[in-house]
Amino acid sequence: DIMKDNVTFVSKFERLIPLANIMHQIIDFRSAFTASHSIGVAESAQLLSKKLGFNKLEARMMYLAGLLHDIGKLSVPISILEKKGPLNNTEFNVIKKHTYYSYRIMSNIKGIESINQWASFHHEKLDGTGYPFAIKGSNLDLGSRIMAVSDVFTALTENRPYRSALSLEKAKEILERMALERHLDMDVVSELKNNMEEVNTSRIRVQELALNKNKQLLSTSFS
DSSP states (O other), rough: OTTTTHHHHHHHHHHHHHHHHHHHHHHHSSTTTTTTTTHHHHHHHHHHHHHHHOOOOHHHHHHHHHTTTTTGGGOOOOOOOOSOOOOOOHHHHHHHHHHHHHHHHHHTTTTTTHHHHHHHHHTTTTSSSSSOOOOOOSOHHHHHHHHHHHHHHHHHSSTTTTTTOOHHHHHHHHHHHHTTSSOOHHHHHHHHHTTTHHHHHHHHHHHHHHHHHHHHHHOOOOO
């Protein structure tokens, strides 16, 4: 149990945060359209988990899971990540595999089993139609449900290759519909709705910092 020796675990865990920040930059900075996605998900998940009763350590674990949730996208070609139109079936199947690769990669790191689940199950759905493992209902723990809502919320409210960011009202409508369809957890969606302005403000702040860092890196001259 990773919580038995709390002091030792916190020390080891905090050392993972700088590495995870580097990893999220490697994952996201491959494309201008994903340059701030993971950190937006991480910030949203961390704040939302606190609202839902997670303690400080658990909330930081959620943050780390958010930074790493798309690590499997390193296997996805840029041409698919930056495609401006709808994905065809073949391209969508390539995208879907990223969660499985995320799970396999993090399975090699002992002691982060919960973080791995929260990160890798963000496309699972309560009705069992999600991926990569079609997990359903009570088999999806609260952390995985929070990550799923945070990922959808961040995706809806940020610019994408095929559309501009949606308004908070439109995002609420989509999240509510997905909850009614048992794709997302209704309680988690309701908590986000109750705190959407706060979560959105923090998400925008960290994503703007990430985008500025991305621009600085791209403008650096090595001549």
